[in-house]
Amino acid sequence: xxxxxxxxxxxxxxxxxxxGVGCSDIATPIRNDFYEWRYIVPAGxxxxxxxxxxxxxxxxxxVRIWVEDSLDLRTNVPAAITAWRQAFLYGEFDAVVVSxxxxxxxxxxxxAAPGIQFVRTRxxxxxxxxCAGATDLDVTPDHQQLRLPxxxxxxxRSGQSDPNLASCLALTTTHELGHALGIWRHSADPTxxxxxxxxxxxxxxxxxxTAQILYHFTPNVExxxx
Amino acid sequence: xxxxxxxxxxxxAAGEPxxxxxxxxxxxxxxxxxNDLVRDFIFxxxxxxxxxxxMLALGATLxxxxxxxxxxxxxxxxxxxxxxREEGGDIDLGTLRTATLQLGLExxxxxxxxxxxxxxxxxxxxxxxxxxxxEGGPIRFLVGASVDYRRAVMPRWDLMxxxxxxxxxxxxxxxxxxxxxxxxGVSRVAFTVGLSRRPQ
Numbered sequence: 001x002x003x004x005x006x007x008x009x010x011x012x013x014x015x016x017x018x019x020g021v022g023c024s025d026i027a028t029p030i031r032n033d034f035y036e037w038r039y040i041v042p043a044g045x046x047x048x049x050x051x052x053x054x055x056x057x058x059x060x061x062x063v064r065i066w067v068e069d070s071l072d073l074r075t076n077v078p079a080a081i082t083a084w085r086q087a088f089l090y091g092e093f094d095a096v097v098v099s100x101x102x103x104x105x106x107x108x109x110x111x112a113a114p115g116i117q118f119v120r121t122r123x124x125x126x127x128x129x130x131c132a133g134a135t136d137l138d139v140t141p142d143h144q145q146l147r148l149p150x151x152x153x154x155x156x157r158s159g160q161s162d163p164n165l166a167s168c169l170a171l172t173t174t175h176e177l178g179h180a181l182g183i184w185r186h187s188a189d190p191t192x193x194x195x196x197x198x199x200x201x202x203x204x205x206x207x208x209x210t211a212q213i214l215y216h217f218t219p220n221v222e223x224x225x226x
Numbered sequence: 227x228x229x230x231x232x233x234x235x236x237x238x239a240a241g242e243p244x245x246x247x248x249x250x251x252x253x254x255x256x257x258x259x260x261n262d263l264v265r266d267f268i269f270x271x272x273x274x275x276x277x278x279x280x281m282l283a284l285g286a287t288l289x290x291x292x293x294x295x296x297x298x299x300x301x302x303x304x305x306x307x308x309x310x311r312e313e314g315g316d317i318d319l320g321t322l323r324t325a326t327l328q329l330g331l332e333x334x335x336x337x338x339x340x341x342x343x344x345x346x347x348x349x350x351x352x353x354x355x356x357x358x359x360x361e362g363g364p365i366r367f368l369v370g371a372s373v374d375y376r377r378a379v380m381p382r383w384d385l386m387x388x389x390x391x392x393x394x395x396x397x398x399x400x401x402x403x404x405x406x407x408x409x410x411g412v413s414r415v416a417f418t419v420g421l422s423r424r425p426q
Contacts, residue, residue, distance in 0.1 A: 024408055024411070025265055025408075025410055025411070026264060026265060026396075026397060026401070026406050026407075026408055026409055026410040027406060027407040027408045028265075028266050028267055028406060029404055029405025029406055029407075030405070031268065058314065058315050058317060059315075061317075085356065086356070086360060088357065089264075089266070089310075089357050089358050089400070089401075089404065090266075090272055090274065090310035090312070090317060090319070090357060090358075091310055091317040091318070091319045091356075091357055092317070212268065213268060216268035216269045216270065216272070216312070217269060218269075
């Protein structure tokens with residue numbers, strides 16, 4: 001090939017490379033680092049199992065949360081909302097604290113959860129010495145509806161003088177809000193906030209990826225009420 | 227680029243009378259349309275796009291050469307809502323402002339029509355540091371071109387209609403942090419109307 005031909009080829013290759021970069025789209029990440037979030041229960045029909053998938057629909061956002069004025073919940077719940085909002089890229093989840101519990105989608109209370117005989121589904125969490133948490137879900141027997149409100153309980157197990165109590169209450173609140181937004185299972189990895197006995201204070205990248213995926217997965221449980 | 231911009235601004239600001247006499251100023255209002263900023267796929271396609279936004283453009287040019295060419299600086303500010311879209315509906319993501327600054331060259335097509343081409347930057351200014359802008363709005367390199375129509379309406383004042391196009395590659399620190407690679411090609415088309423003050 002002549003020098004002129006080589007020069008033309010180089011210009012053509014450069015032009016094609018520039019055009020290729022100019023026309024290409026952003027490359028989406030591979031999302032494969034997540035855990036099972038669906039709650040698996042014996043099927044309502046009695047045969048096999050149901051995998052219950054829930055997320056707050058767009059038309060119910062922002063989720064309304066009523067918060068008891070106790071145990072720093074009025075500080076910890078807004079911080080938990082912020083932590084979970086940051087898991088999402090496209091505004092999939094949002095929540096606000098409301099003053100009227102009768103219209104709330106989620107109720108956050110301080111103290112021990114009531115006896116198990118009063119709830120259909122309870123997700124226990126954070127069995128640390130300092131505090132514990134629980135989220136109660138009232139799913140209808142046919143497994144198609146979630147009766148609102150969802151109830152979160154944050155229970156201190158040690159005295160106020162315990163130096164680890166405040167951080168335990170904060171991370172347990174964020175963990176329980178993770179259940180309330182739709183992560184109805186625990187991660188098996190202790191580095192995740194949604195591990196059954198969480199130690200990290202913020203949602204991990206795996207927690208965030210799980211939340212992001214569940215908010216684009218077609219749910220089979222819809223909220224009803226209040 | 228930055229040095230040339232600063233030099234032009236400094237020259238104009240210095241108040242050199244001969245330069246001021248040759249300076250053309252313009253101000254326009256209009257709207258800008260933008261295509262998708264982000265395209266993602268999680269079970270379905272998700273896009274993020276800014277709505278058609280009102281835009282303000284301010285600029286000044288100085289003559290370069292004898293054939294009617296002028297070099298100038300133009301800044302724009304647009305402010306509008308932006309939203310994510312997925313099958314099943316849109317989600318309002320708040321307000322997104324964009325500011326651009328371009329150093330450009332313009333020349334005549336005819337007595338009433340002129341072309342402009344420029345290089346510069348675009349800065350994204352979201353109302354909230356959330357979602358794709360969690361780690362802040364980026365500054366990106368920008369290229370643009372436009373066709374301007376001018377018609378005298380008053381002594382020394384022209385009505386100016388401008389149809390402009392610009393292009394940049396969009397990404398944010400948060401998108402990179404989430405594993406997005408490369409960037410999204412973003413085209414913007416703006417139509418603006420305003421006044422231009424001719425040189426003395």
